[in-house]
Amino acid sequence: MATNNLGPVLSAFERRPESLISLLQAVQESLGYLPPDALGTVARHARVPRSRVYGVASFYSQFRFNPVGRQRVAVCRGTACHVGGARFILEQLERTLGIPEGQTTEDMEYSLETVACIGCCGLAPCISVNDEVSAKLTPKKVRKQFKQARK
Amino acid sequence: MTAGFEQLRQAAEEQWDRLTASDTPVITVGTATCGRSAGALDTLDVLRGELAGRDLEVRFVEVGCLGPCYAEPLVTVSLPGAATVCFASVDLKGARKIAAYVAGGELPEDLALATTGPDSIPGIPDLMDTPVMKGQVRRVLRNCGVVDPGDIGHSLARGAYSGLQRAIELEGDARIAELERSGLRGRGGAGFPVSRKWNFCIDAPGDTRYVICNADEGDPGAFMNRSLLEGDPHAVLEGMIIAGLTIGAAEGFIYCRAEYPLALERLAVAIEQAEQAGFLGPDALGPGRPFRIKVKEGAGAFVCGEETALIASLEGRRGMPRPRPPFPAVSGLWGCPTVINNVETLASVALIFQHGADWYAEYGTARSKGTKTFALVGNVKRPGLVEVPLGTTLREMIFDIGGGISSGHQFKAVQTGGPSGGCLPEDKLDIPVDYESLQEAGTIMGSGGIVVMDERTCMVDFARYFLDFAADESCGECGPCRLGTRQLLRILEDITQGKGSASDMELLEGLSHNVMRGSLCGLGQTAPNPVLTTLRYFRDEYVAHIESRTCPALACRDFIAFEIDEEMCNGCTACAVLCPVDGITGDRDHLHEINAAVCIKCGVCSDTCSFGAVETVSARP
Structure with a gap:
């Protein structure tokens, strides 16, 4: 969807400053990220300065200013996962996908990120791929899971 | 409303029966997030x-999380004329066995965790007699894993909204008196008396x-609120409506973190x-007295768990706290x-009005009443969500309910x-878990995360992990927190x-105290706690x-090396093939060797070796 077609997405929300975060969430949901001109569109809709939109969007970790891969791989860095060896899972994914944390593969298939806590601590360590959680992982398991996908 | 409520409740009870x-x-089948991650939807x-x-003809019911995460996916089967059996760790093969049982075959006893109804089966314990449940008192979690969170009838049949009816009948002052008598204190962390x-x-x-x-359950390692929202959302709604009735509000907001998509869906x-049943809407609190609830999704900021930051975020601003x-x-x-109030606090409010303050205060200690849910995770045998009376000791939780430390390791x-x-x-394991005792020992109750570690966790690295988190999540408003x-x-x-x-240890202590004294909100005021407690109890590791x-735990990379044991290595080449830096040499069927000069200490060799031949040893940086 192009930025200039955001009308229907925005119209679900009241034209007030307090709608700002919900507006940004809806725009990101439909475009996958927040391109610069979308911030201006949101600013006009919420009736706030563009600087405030950028201020809010850059404050929260959920918002992205760059496109992401079709599969968003998020490694949980919660406490239970940390104790269970989350850093080895992250490093294995960096090697298998060939990208460092925070980057997207050139073919736009995978993005690799970390998340504060998925809340699946009883089955740590875990990751989520497009919000679907896989648990009780080992570097070996993630290598297998993504090696096949990379071929 | 009251006559109407009676009708609704009766219909729901009949449906439940x-x-x-x-x-x-x-x-x-338990299909909350933890169940799903263990494969419950495939099951x-x-x-x-x-x-x-x-x-x-078979009826399928999807329920929330019963608590024992280690045993997910959990499936409960109730056949006419037979005892109800709860099966654990039901993978696809297990699912086929259970299907055969439902179709008239034999009971797959190896999968049975417990029976859950009034009838019993010799050799299979009742759920509440199993070691994981025995020390627990399930009050807040009574419906989790039992009712379908998508069917209000199930919750109604089990008492939901009867607390609201009682609260509506009470006079204004009597409501606060009831809360005060219950002794309920905030379950989000600080423990402030709710009635006050x-x-x-x-x-x-x-x-x-x-x-x-x-x-906005932001504590990493905690998932009590997620389970409650996914398993029994009506308890939280009821608590909010009672709060609205008591303080005279017509509108409520749930600020829920975006990382919990299923909780948002169930809410x-x-x-x-x-709304359809009339518990929310234009006459929720009585004729002409409206109450409505809106859900607002958080956008990923730990500091928004702080109440003034949360309010700023609800107002559409950067989630920064104010004095x-x-x-x-x-x-x-x-x-x-x-x-x-926090999710668990509001669910407890509903319970107090359903059963009365005296019932609620039966459990607990003099100053910490009732039960509390905890996420018991880390290196324990049976990680999961537990609920115990306040005053239970950490030892009872970790060793009786949690089954102790994962095999072969020490606490x-x-x-x-x-x-x-x-x-x-x-x-310190024998101190009772209540607000004051934990504080005296240098920690806090918090929202209920309990992370257990064995000898493989380095305490200095653990403090570093939390400070990495705090530094990352510091909102930047005040200097002591941002810079400290x-x-x-x-x-x-x-x-x-x-x-x-x-001089580092002294520096850490001094700086910690300054950050605590100077910070504007709870994030900075408490962020040094992991540093101070590890310095207090595990100083030898710093030394x-x-x-x-x-590194006594052999966890910090700069203090370790990997070596291959001559006797254990059979030259299978698995480690050499996977080493990302080609740092392992050796011919097939012969001893392999790690080249320390190129080794990046990723641990892949040690993880891969099926023969336990790769050892972690101490090495000076």
């Missing part, structure tokens, strides 16, 4: 598929008031059903008096209260990388890193 005494098989698919072809908070709000001048449910369904007073009870959302430390809490050693957490992190990084110096340049 038909389900529990059904003449067709009923299969319940459910196989069960449905296997039973679809047969001439057999509500009273402040009632006494504050203003025409418009708000209720906010803080569902939306529950609110819609509560208190004024407290939100006096000036909260849009400057109006606002009651803001080292337990961390309570998330990034705001601290680590306790073995000799970063500086603490740098010192801890130096120590874990072999660059620590003799080892700084003076003898060793």
Whole structure:
């Protein structure tokens, strides 16, 4: 969807400053990220300065200013996962996908990120791929899971 | 409303009785996030598929999380005329066995965890007699894993909204008196008496008031609120409506973190059903007295768990805290008096009004009443969500309910209260878990995360992990937190990388106290706790890193090396093939060797070796 077609997405929300975060969430949901001109569109809709939109969007970790891969791989860095060896899972994914944390593969298939806590601590360590959680992982398991996908 | 409620409740009870005494098989599957991550949806698919072809009517019910995460996916089967059996760790093969049982085959006893109904089966314990459940008192969690969170009828049949009916019948002052008598204190971390908070709000001048449910469960390692929202959302809604009734609010907001998509989904369904039933809407609190609830999704900021930051975020701003007073009870959302309580607190409010304050206060200690849910995770045998009376000891929780430390390892430390809490050693395990005792020991109750560690966790690295989190999540508003957490992190990084110096421990202590004193909100005021408690109870580990340049846990990379054991290595080449830096040499069927000069200490060799031949050894940086 192009930025200039955001009308229907925005119209679900009241034209007030307090709608700002919900507006940004809806725009990101439909475009996958927040391109610069979308911030201006949101600013006009919420009736706030563009600087405030950028201020809010850059404050929260959920918002992205760059496109992401079709599969968003998020490694949980919660406490239970940390104790269970989350850093080895992250490093294995960096090697298998060939990208460092925070980057997207050139073919736009995978993005690799970390998340504060998925809340699946009883089955740590875990990751989520497009919000679907896989648990009780080992570097070996993630290598297998993504090696096949990379071929 | 009251006559109407009675009708609704009766209809729901009849529906529930038909389900529990059904003449067709009923299969319940726990499909909350933890169940799903263990494969519950695939298990459910196989069960449905296997039973679809047969001439057999089967009812499937999806429920929330029963608690024992280690045993997910959990499936409960109730056959007419037979005891109800709860099966654990039901993978696809297990699902086929269970399907065969439902179709008239034999009971797969190897999968049975317990029976859950009044009938028993020799050799299989009742659920509440199993070691994991025995020490627990399930009150807040009574419906989780039992009712379908998508069907308000199930909750109604089990008492939901009867507390609201009672609260409506009570006079205004009697409601606060009831809460006060229950002794309920906030379950989000600070433990402030709920009745006092509500009273402040009632006494504050203003025409418009708000209720906010803080569902921004940000502590890494904690998932009590997620389970409650996914498994029994109506308990939380009922608590909010009672709060609205008591303080005179017509609107409530649930601020729920975006990382919990299923909780958000279940909340939306529950609110819609509560509206249809009239518990929310224009006459929710009596004729002409409206109450509505809206859900707002968080956008990923730990600091928004702090009440003033949360309110800023609800107002569409950067989630940054402001100095208190004024407290939100006096000036909260849009400057109006606002009651803001955590998910578990509000669910407990519903319980108190359903069963009475005396019933609620039966459990607990003199100053910490009732039960509390905890996420018991880390290196324990049976991680999961537990609920115990306050005053239960950490030892009982970790060793009786949690089954002790994962096999072959020893207990080292337990961390309570998330990034705001601290680590306790073995000799503190017998302190009762209540607000004051934990505080005396240097940690806090927090929202209920309990992370257990064995000897493989380095305590200096663990403190570094939490400061990394705090520095990352510091909102930047005040200097002591923004700069102080970063500086603490740098010192801890130096120590874990072999660059620590003799004065570091003193520096950490001094800086910690300054950050605590100078910070604006709870994040900075408590962020140094993991540093101070590890310095207090595990000082020898700091000394080892700084003076003898060793990491006793063999966890910090700069202090370790990998070596291949001559006798164990059979030359299978698995490690050499996977080594990302081609740092392992050796011919097939011959001893392999690691080239220390190129080794990046990723641990792949040790993880890969099926023969336990790769050892981690101490090495000076």
